[in-house]
Amino acid sequence: MTTYVYGITPADRKLPDDIEGVGDPPRPVRAVRSGDLVALCSDAPAELRPRRSDLLAHQHVVIEAAKDGAVLPLRFGGISPDDETVAAILEKRHDLYLEGLEKVAGRDEFNVKVYHDEEAARQVVLADEPDLMSRHAADRDVDGDRQDTAAFGELVDRAVSERGKSDVALVEQVLAPHAVAVAHGPEAAGRLADLSFLVERERRHEFEEALRGLHQEHAHLRAQATGPLPPYSFVETD
Structure with missing residues (x-):
């Protein structure tokens, strides 16, 4: 056996x-x-x-x-x-x-999977990038130009995808100060990042408060947290 x-x-x-x-x-x-x-x-x-x-x-x-x-x-x-x-x-x-x-x-793992609220992310990109907003306004004045509308949509989608990289960095920047270590999990379609944080138990509430603040200040982000968990992502057993 x-x-x-x-x-x-x-x-x-x-x-x-x-x-x-x-x-x-x-x-x-x-x-x-x-x-x-x-x-x-x-x-x-x-x-x-x-x-x-x-x-x-x-x-x-x-x-x-x-x-x-x-x-x-x-x-x-x-x-x-x-x-x-x-x-x-x-x-x-x-x-x-x-x-x-x-x-x-004395530490636990918190796993945070990061996603975009796609419509909210589009609005953030349009607000933060004036050139796209101007293009958007001009596009609305063009009556019946479906090809231009589709091209504009692709332009915004690319901008949202690029925004994802900085948004992942933002999540780390907000949460990492309340953890002693960060581990990156595998990539997956539709997900910006899979992050694990090793958090001291006596600082758990600080970490959770930072996560709530992230949700409140950046509505275009969806950060789904699971924990406390055993620290699987921070163990070397091989």
């Missing part, structure tokens, strides 16, 4: 005796120790898939482990050949993992 790994914690971390992890039926979670570290593990199911129940089970183990201190969470799907291999990796990367635990101690 292969070993499924949820995360890494200091060796003195205690979990509830009956905590269960992934699988159907759910596998009991155990600690694999090496020196000052333990890896939270269970037997891996024969066929592991990202089913909702297993994703939630993985998250539950990580959150329970984090209640009493720092945890280095592994993303869903971490499998090792056996417990002995896990222990050997803990020994080999002992100092790296201890440094990682120190980095995330």
